Amino acid sequence: xxxxxxxxxxxxxxxxxxxxxxxxxxxxxxxxxxxxxxxxxxxxxxxxxxxxxxxxxxxxxxxxxxxxxxxxxxxxxxxxxxxxxxxxxxxxxxxxxxxxxxxxxxxxxxxxxxxxxxxxxxxxxxxxxxxxxxxxxxxxxxxxxxxxxxxxxxxxxxxxxxxxxxxxxxxxxxxxxxxxxxxxxxxxxxxxxxxxxxxxxxxxxxxxxxxxxxxxxxxxxxxxxxxxxxxxxxxxxxxxxxxxxxxxxxxxxxxxxxxxxxxxxxxxxxxx
Amino acid sequence: xxxxxxxxxxxxxxxxxxxxxxxxxxxxxxxxxxxxxxxxxxxxxxxxxxxxxxxxxxxxxxxxxxxxxxxxxxxxxxxxxxxxxxxxxxxxxxxxxxxxxxxxxxxxxxxxxxxxxxxxxxxxxxxxxxxxxxxxxxxxxxxxxxxxxxxxxxxxxxxxxxxxxxxxxxxxxxxxxxxxxxxxxxxxxxxxxxxxxxxxxxxxxxxxxxxxxxxxxxxxxxxxxxxxxxxxxxxxxxxxxxxxxxxx
Numbered sequence: 001x002x003x004x005x006x007x008x009x010x011x012x013x014x015x016x017x018x019x020x021x022x023x024x025x026x027x028x029x030x031x032x033x034x035x036x037x038x039x040x041x042x043x044x045x046x047x048x049x050x051x052x053x054x055x056x057x058x059x060x061x062x063x064x065x066x067x068x069x070x071x072x073x074x075x076x077x078x079x080x081x082x083x084x085x086x087x088x089x090x091x092x093x094x095x096x097x098x099x100x101x102x103x104x105x106x107x108x109x110x111x112x113x114x115x116x117x118x119x120x121x122x123x124x125x126x127x128x129x130x131x132x133x134x135x136x137x138x139x140x141x142x143x144x145x146x147x148x149x150x151x152x153x154x155x156x157x158x159x160x161x162x163x164x165x166x167x168x169x170x171x172x173x174x175x176x177x178x179x180x181x182x183x184x185x186x187x188x189x190x191x192x193x194x195x196x197x198x199x200x201x202x203x204x205x206x207x208x209x210x211x212x213x214x215x216x217x218x219x220x221x222x223x224x225x226x227x228x229x230x231x232x233x234x235x236x237x238x239x240x241x242x243x244x245x246x247x248x249x250x251x252x253x254x255x256x257x258x259x260x261x262x263x264x265x266x267x268x269x270x271x272x
Numbered sequence: 273x274x275x276x277x278x279x280x281x282x283x284x285x286x287x288x289x290x291x292x293x294x295x296x297x298x299x300x301x302x303x304x305x306x307x308x309x310x311x312x313x314x315x316x317x318x319x320x321x322x323x324x325x326x327x328x329x330x331x332x333x334x335x336x337x338x339x340x341x342x343x344x345x346x347x348x349x350x351x352x353x354x355x356x357x358x359x360x361x362x363x364x365x366x367x368x369x370x371x372x373x374x375x376x377x378x379x380x381x382x383x384x385x386x387x388x389x390x391x392x393x394x395x396x397x398x399x400x401x402x403x404x405x406x407x408x409x410x411x412x413x414x415x416x417x418x419x420x421x422x423x424x425x426x427x428x429x430x431x432x433x434x435x436x437x438x439x440x441x442x443x444x445x446x447x448x449x450x451x452x453x454x455x456x457x458x459x460x461x462x463x464x465x466x467x468x469x470x471x472x473x474x475x476x477x478x479x480x481x482x483x484x485x486x487x488x489x490x491x492x493x494x495x496x497x498x499x500x501x502x503x504x505x506x507x508x509x510x511x512x513x514x515x516x517x518x519x520x
Contacts, residue, residue, distance in 0.1 A: 025337060027326045052337060053300065053384065074367070074382030078301065079506040082381065090369070090379040099368060101387030101416075103341035110338070122345055123388035125425050126418040130387075132373055146424045177328075179336030235328050239517040242505060 002171020002219040004198070008037045011192050011223035015159055018068075020047040022109070022157040022188060026055045026078065028178040030232045031163040031194050033225040036266045039064040047071065049157055051109060051180060052102035056232060056248065059083040062095060063258045064266075071098040071155070073105060080245045084252040099129055104136075104152055106180070111154035112187035124150045160188035163228045165237060167195045171216030172203040176236070185218040194225035196237060276484050278437060279511050280492055281456055282399070283307040284484035285440055286353075289397050289433050290320075293350035297323040297340060297393075300384055303500065303507035305353035305399060310496045311488065320350070326503045341385065344392050347428065352393040354386050354431075355400050358412040361470025362448045363419020363431040365390070365398065366412035373414055383416035390417035393429040398443075403436035409469040420448050439464050440481055441472060449473060454481040 005011035012034050015021060024030060035057050043066050050058050050072035058075045061067050063085030075086040089095045104121055111119035124130045125138060125148055141147035162181050167173040173193050175181040185191040191214070204210045228234075231241035231248070251257035276284075286308035290296055296309045309322045310330065323340065324330035333339040343349055356365035357380040367383045369376035390396055400407050421427045434441040434450060438459045441450040452474035455461055461478050484492075497512035508514035 028337070053382070072382065074300070074384045076301065076381035079504060087379045091376065093375070099382060101383050102385040103338065103345075103388045106336075106338035106341060121388065122426055123391040123417075125391075126415070126421050127383075127387050128368070128373065128415045129383055148425060177334050177336075179334070180338065181336075183336060183338070239505070242516055 002216045003221050004169060004171070005221050005223040008033050008194055008223045008225050008228070009041070011194065011221045012037050012041070012161070014190070014192065014221065015043060015161070017044040018046070019158040020049065020156075021159045021161055022049040022051055022155070022184050023054065023057060024051055024162050024178070024180060024184065025053050026232055027235055028180055029163040029175070029234060030055075030057050030229050031161050031225075032057060032230055032232055033228040034161060034163070034192070034194050034223075035060060039066060039262065039266050042066075044068075049105065049155060050075065051184060052100070052105040055083065056245065059085045059252065060266075062086050062089045063252065064262060067095050069096040069098065071100060071105070073100050073102045077245065077249050080249040084249070085258055088255070099132060101129055105155070106183070108152045108155040109183050109187045111152070112156045113183055116154065118151045118153050120149045120151055122149065155187065157184075157188040158190065160184035160191040161193070163194045163225065163234065165195065165234070166197050166199040167193065167219075167222045168199045168201060168203045168216075170202060171219040171222055173214040173216075173219060173222065174199065174203055174209055174212055175214055176212040178235075179212075182214050185214045190220045191218050192221045193219065194223050194228040196224075196226055196228065196234070198224060276489055277511060278456075279304055279307065280484050280489060281481065282401070282435055282437070283311060283492065284488055285435055285481055286397060286399070287312050287488075288482075289435070290351050290395070293320050293395070295321040295323070295343075295349050296351040297325070297344070297349045298353060299325050299389075301355070302353050302399070303504040304401070305397070306504060307492060307496060307500055310499050311492050314491055314495050315488075323349075324503055329502060330499065341388060344389055347392070347394075349389075349393050351395045351397065352389050353397050353399055354390060354417070355398065356407070356412070356416070358407060358409045359398060359400055359434065360409050360412045360419075361450060361472065363398070363443055363445075363450070364412045364415045365417055365419075366414045367416040368414040370413045386417040389429070390431070391421070391427050391429050395432045396429060398431050398434040399436075400434065401437045403438040403464070404467050405469040408436070408467070419443070420445060438467065452478055454479045456481045457483055
């Protein structure tokens with residue numbers, strides 16, 4: 001049964017160095033407090049799968065040397081420009097990059113959900129994305145006639161890690177419309193989530209809520225982290241902190257500035 | 273002539289390119305296409321359907337991020353928008369890097385959904401505000417998605433046009449070639465030739481892009497700009513002066 005951890009630090013303690021961790025796009029509940037906890041702990045060699053893109057979270061984990069392999073379709077700071085530590089890591093060749101396209105990541109995750117080894121996807125043929133992915137194959141559609149199609153292997157993460165609005169004490173997590181969080185939980189061996197608050201009662205008792213719930217069956221650990229997506233948005237709860245993201249974009253532009261950012265906004269908590 | 277902002281002219285041009293369709297989807301980092309799609313929907317009294325990635329209010333999907341792609345794969349999305357760090361004369365787009373992929377000189381964010389949506393959405397409108405020889409190149413360094421494919425590849429979709437800060441090109445998929453359709457007010461054909469890294473067709477007399485009407489401008493500024501601020505607060509503030517959301 002799911003455990004309600006007493007702190008975010010405790011919740012992410014189970015994620016070892018070298019783990020494959022899937023995290024969601026910016027609009028689906030990015031666990032930033034948990035990300036800061038991972039950086040403080042100094043986690044290493046993560047295989048980070050950003051489903052299907054990332055912004056601040058991947059940039060910070062890369063800048064803090066937590067990532068060995070990044071598998072995603074894009075990393076940027078959105079309206080605040082390029083993701084500076086991601087860009088520096090690619091140019092400096094300090095991470096292994098597995099470039100994808102968004103639906104390829106969703107499809108690979110769906111294959112894991114179904115327990116099948118691979119899944120076909122349209123598109124990709126003639127692209128350099130495909131040319132640089134030796135793990136992807138092109139076959140002839142066995143039911144068609146001269147119809148090439150790409151096959152993608154399932155992605156089976158060790159952990160799904162996300163932030164949501166609320167969970168109950170049995171580990172059911174309300175995700176509403178952000179159903180890729182459900183796919184992530186289905187596909188991953190273990191799921192760790194942070195939430196804004198604990199819901200009194202059982203989410204499964206209310207049909208309006210249960211339809212948008214990740215069942216506790218799939219969930220290992222939940223921790224309460226109010227404003228746990230800050231400085232990113234949590235849709236239906238709070239907008240992004242634009243002034244802070246502008247400051248990050250500025251500081252992150254250099255290694256020295258990024259180190260100052262970590263000191264001020266990530267490591268400061270440890271010292272306190 | 274009514275004063276208009278460059279973003280309003282580009283969005284108005286995109287509105288005309290979209291035409292009469294059922295469903296327009298707008299991806300990441302696309303504030304001008306979003307402005308166009310929402311303007312068209314306001315004008316059409318709710319038609320077409322608009323799916324604005326990252327939005328709660330302007331997005332009907334309930335099956336997570338994959339629904340956009342599943343919907344497109346079935347042919348249920350008529351129009352989408354893509355950009356490129358580089359775009360070449362055959363309509364290939366590069367959202368990844370310049371130079372050798374393993375040792376690039378420049379890195380862009382990544383391909384996003386282009387490696388799929390460019391293939392399956394019937395009308396893909398390319399937009400790249402910066403029109404220069406750095407962005408419109410003879411040959412892209414990395415093909416995030418090709419402008420066309422061999423005949424046996426499933427390819428119901430592809431590029432129909434390219435909108436920049438200087439002009440509008442149409443794209444002929446059979447000939448794999450751009451054609452200059454109009455230059456924006458204040459710009460010239462010579463300037464377009466000078467700043468484009470690939471060859472393109474052009475008529476003897478190139479028209480000037482139609483300016484947005486006063487009615488369209490009112491709609492964009494008063495009705496659409498506040499809607500846009502949900503997903504593009506910085507853009508809405510910079511272009512239209514919409515107040516930024518408070519984050520306590």
